[in-house]
Amino acid sequence: MGGYKNRILEIDLSASRIEVTDVADEDKRRFIGGSGIAAKLFLDRFDLRADPLSPDNPLIIMCGPLTGTALPGTSRFVACGKSPLTGIWGESACGGNFGAELKMAGWDGVIFKGVSEKPCYLLIEDSHSQLLDASDLWGKDIYQVTDILKARHKGGRHAKVFAIGRAGENLVRFAGIGNDKGHFSGRTGMGALMGSKRLKAIVVRGRGTCEPALADEYKGLRQVLIKKVNEAVPAQALRQMGTDAGMDLGMMTQDVPIKNWTFPPDFDLSANLGGPVLAERYLKRVHSCYACPIACKRVICVEDGPYRTEEGPGPEYETCCTFGTMILNKDLAGVIKANELCNRAGLDTISCGSVIAFAYECFERGIISKQDTDGLELRWGEIDPALKLIEMITTRKGIGAILAEGSREAAKIFGKGAKEFLVEVKGLEAPMHDPRGFHGMGLAYAVSTRGACHLQHMTLYIEQGMSAYPEVGLKSSYKGPLSDGKAQMYLISENLGVPCNSACLCIFVLGCLSATDFVDMLRVTTGFNHFDVRELLESGERINLLKRTINAIMGIRREHDRLPKRLLTSLSHEGCIPDMDLMLKEYYELRGLDEMGRPKRGTLEAAGLKDIISRID
Amino acid sequence: MAYKFPSEEWIKEYQKAINTSDAYKQSGSTWTAGPVCLVVTANPSIGIEKDVGIWLGLHKGVCEAIKIVSLEEAQKAPFVISGDYSRWKQVVLGELDPVQGMMQGKLKLKGDLPTIVRYVKASQDLVQCASKVDTQFIDE
Numbered sequence A: 001m002g003g004y005k006n007r008i009l010e011i012d013l014s015a016s017r018i019e020v021t022d023v024a025d026e027d028k029r030r031f032i033g034g035s036g037i038a039a040k041l042f043l044d045r046f047d048l049r050a051d052p053l054s055p056d057n058p059l060i061i062m063c064g065p066l067t068g069t070a071l072p073g074t075s076r077f078v079a080c081g082k083s084p085l086t087g088i089w090g091e092s093a094c095g096g097n098f099g100a101e102l103k104m105a106g107w108d109g110v111i112f113k114g115v116s117e118k119p120c121y122l123l124i125e126d127s128h129s130q131l132l133d134a135s136d137l138w139g140k141d142i143y144q145v146t147d148i149l150k151a152r153h154k155g156g157r158h159a160k161v162f163a164i165g166r167a168g169e170n171l172v173r174f175a176g177i178g179n180d181k182g183h184f185s186g187r188t189g190m191g192a193l194m195g196s197k198r199l200k201a202i203v204v205r206g207r208g209t210c211e212p213a214l215a216d217e218y219k220g221l222r223q224v225l226i227k228k229v230n231e232a233v234p235a236q237a238l239r240q241m242g243t244d245a246g247m248d249l250g251m252m253t254q255d256v257p258i259k260n261w262t263f264p265p266d267f268d269l270s271a272n273l274g275g276p277v278l279a280e281r282y283l284k285r286v287h288s289c290y291a292c293p294i295a296c297k298r299v300i301c302v303e304d305g306p307y308r309t310e311e312g313p314g315p316e317y318e319t320c321c322t323f324g325t326m327i328l329n330k331d332l333a334g335v336i337k338a339n340e341l342c343n344r345a346g347l348d349t350i351s352c353g354s355v356i357a358f359a360y361e362c363f364e365r366g367i368i369s370k371q372d373t374d375g376l377e378l379r380w381g382e383i384d385p386a387l388k389l390i391e392m393i394t395t396r397k398g399i400g401a402i403l404a405e406g407s408r409e410a411a412k413i414f415g416k417g418a419k420e421f422l423v424e425v426k427g428l429e430a431p432m433h434d435p436r437g438f439h440g441m442g443l444a445y446a447v448s449t450r451g452a453c454h455l456q457h458m459t460l461y462i463e464q465g466m467s468a469y470p471e472v473g474l475k476s477s478y479k480g481p482l483s484d485g486k487a488q489m490y491l492i493s494e495n496l497g498v499p500c501n502s503a504c505l506c507i508f509v510l511g512c513l514s515a516t517d518f519v520d521m522l523r524v525t526t527g528f529n530h531f532d533v534r535e536l537l538e539s540g541e542r543i544n545l546l547k548r549t550i551n552a553i554m555g556i557r558r559e560h561d562r563l564p565k566r567l568l569t570s571l572s573h574e575g576c577i578p579d580m581d582l583m584l585k586e587y588y589e590l591r592g593l594d595e596m597g598r599p600k601r602g603t604l605e606a607a608g609l610k611d612i613i614s615r616i617d
Numbered sequence B: 001m002a003y004k005f006p007s008e009e010w011i012k013e014y015q016k017a018i019n020t021s022d023a024y025k026q027s028g029s030t031w032t033a034g035p036v037c038l039v040v041t042a043n044p045s046i047g048i049e050k051d052v053g054i055w056l057g058l059h060k061g062v063c064e065a066i067k068i069v070s071l072e073e074a075q076k077a078p079f080v081i082s083g084d085y086s087r088w089k090q091v092v093l094g095e096l097d098p099v100q101g102m103m104q105g106k107l108k109l110k111g112d113l114p115t116i117v118r119y120v121k122a123s124q125d126l127v128q129c130a131s132k133v134d135t136q137f138i139d140e
Helices: A023-029 A033-044 A096-102 A140-154 A187-197 A215-231 A233-241 A243-252 A268-275 A275-281 A317-322 A332-345 A349-364 A382-395 A407-414 A439-449 A459-463 A487-501 A515-526 A531-552 A580-592 A601-606 A610-616 B008-019 B022-027 B086-093 B100-105 B113-118 B120-132
Strands: A007-014 A017-021 A057-061 A077-082 A089-094 A109-113 A120-125 A126-133 A159-163 A177-179 A183-185 A199-205 A283-287 A297-300 B004-005 B035-039 B052-059 B062-069 B079-083 B106-111 B134-137
Touching: A017 A126, A023 A033, A023 A187, A023 A531, A033 A057, A033 A077, A033 A089, A033 A109, A033 A487, A033 A531, A057 A096, A057 A187, A077 A096, A077 A187, A089 A187, A089 A531, A096 A159, A096 A199, A140 A199, A140 A332, A177 A187, A183 A187, A187 B022, A199 B086, A215 A233, A215 A515, A215 A610, A233 A243, A233 A268, A233 B100, A233 B113, A243 A268, A243 A275, A243 A317, A243 B113, A268 A275, A268 A332, A275 A283, A275 A297, A275 A332, A275 B035, A275 B113, A317 A332, A317 A349, A332 A349, A332 A382, A349 A382, A349 B035, A439 A459, A439 A487, A439 A580, A459 A487, A487 A515, A487 A531, A487 A580, A515 A531, A531 A580, A531 A601, A531 A610, A580 B106, A601 A610, B004 B008, B004 B086, B008 B120, B022 B120, B035 B062, B035 B086, B079 B086, B079 B100, B086 B100, B086 B120, B100 B120, B106 B120, B113 B120
Parallel strands: A007 A109, A120 A199, B004 B134, B035 B079
Antiparallel strands: A007 A017, A057 A077, A057 A109, A077 A089, A089 A183, A120 A126, A159 A177, A159 A199, A177 A183, A283 A297, B035 B052, B052 B062, B079 B106
16 A cells, blocks of 8 residues: 555653554545544544643644645644643644655654653654653754754755643643744644643654656646646745735635624725735745745845844735734735744744734723733734733733633633633634625534634635535635535535645645545545445545544544634624525534534444444443 | 627727726726736637737726737737637626636636736636627637
């Protein structure tokens, strides 16, 4: 079987013991890889009721079968475990070069258990792995530790580094993990989980290759797919403007949240914060993940002024919203500075910016005051207080200690009705796409297995008309602010997006390809006989049900599948809001969930998950 | 009175619609990137024997000139958006967003994509103007 190395490192940090494990071949086909296999391992082998920051909660880092091939968009890998932010299933995928290098070193993934007595890092050089002392690295930011470890382990191939910053060390619940400075597992607090294990970094060098099962067919397919991606306009937009290309388009379609999700579109904001401006004023060069023809990553620099930065990774669209539109800040240089601070600290810019915007609103409404903020005045339009809050959150100083718990917990601590201004689902702050403009995204936020999520499905691309998959019933035109038919659309887009994540294929690349192309990628890489679109979608359903079962065991019920009040409040008289009752009713029926939101017994049986039925009762 | 699309009569009505649109006047007020040409590709089965270009001389929120041009002339514009008749019909009817159409490959763009993205609202307003023209489609 191609696509897999059939070896997973299993590291007990408490015992400093390194072992090798694997999953059954049939499970590879059933759960594809990435977060699919990680969820299977998690459910089978770990205590789902463990505290997320306890030694019993594993950190599982997995590649997919496509990771490390030279097919387009195959850089990705994922960090999984019980989320310190949400308390349910957590996962966060990442691009860059680490995943491909891990595969080339001969590993499908790494499982970390326990907790190290002192700070450590893992060095993987092909089949040889060792835990090393990281006492001298503790307290360093992600850029520093990356430079140090690359210098320390130079020679031959460049080492690839996956590290936490001070936010992860300090157990900030939305801390992420950074790969080579410019790529992040941002969402769901996997950096805090890593920090709880006193694991500062993973360094990998691999000299192997990732050979496909069907080498001849693979070569031809690769050429065809690269050509398709290069010709796709969304790919061209991403290459020229980065993900922030979405700012101008999103402002038009009411996708962009403004002033903590309370303002209607403001074209002055997008004119100052959009991808064209980023490219014109600050772009030094573009950068790509491993094997990616798109190259959506920006290398930027603010050369002068109060927000001067080093040359480094530029902000994504989401960051331009959270530190731009969400607090009415029009200064893109300030956004870039916030992005650099978050990158260095290892903070998810979505959650961090969202919790800060939430704090701004609480300040405006008198729920918190200067006494609570160490004298900071959190005024809309001003980025400077946000920059200070980033440091306070990172170090858990003052109000930063409260905000570091995430917005849901912060609202509980603030009280005084603060929860009315929250925009999170299951504790995960919503990404920067407004469901009032695109109702299918509302359903996605409500039912996604990691909380409000824009990446576990293809809804963003389909509902906004950037992609279409007629071969699986996803047409090219959906009306955004309509709820009719969206449950069916979302279900299929989820069944397509979930295996995309599990295969560790970049969703931007899939957005330029067809479902059949994706099937071909998996088939030629793995050699799965008779693998087709039907089986692809079935695998998506199976993996989704597996994760939903994990969440059900953790106590997630129908009442948690909801949108916050703010997203159910229209921005204008003529605006409409998602019909959640309709979409949830239809989705539950289509997905085969009971009235409590759990997979029905028959649903699990039909999906080939009979073995986990007993776990849910 | 309905005007045949595409025709000299239709484009004159279209120009009037653009120049009486407050929305476009505002959203296109900083446009100095030059003319935009919309190309309807040849389709002899409905009487379009060769490619038809609709040249829009756009400048600072005003359509200063409009004319039907050959494909060769159309290609001289800094922005050329091409599609077959059925696609343009969808655009005129408001059924296909032109930016979405470009993203999905239903309409082909030649020109600077960041500029188009920056003026996405202006492009929507231009489509709104087209939908205001009483249009007779030649395939009906």
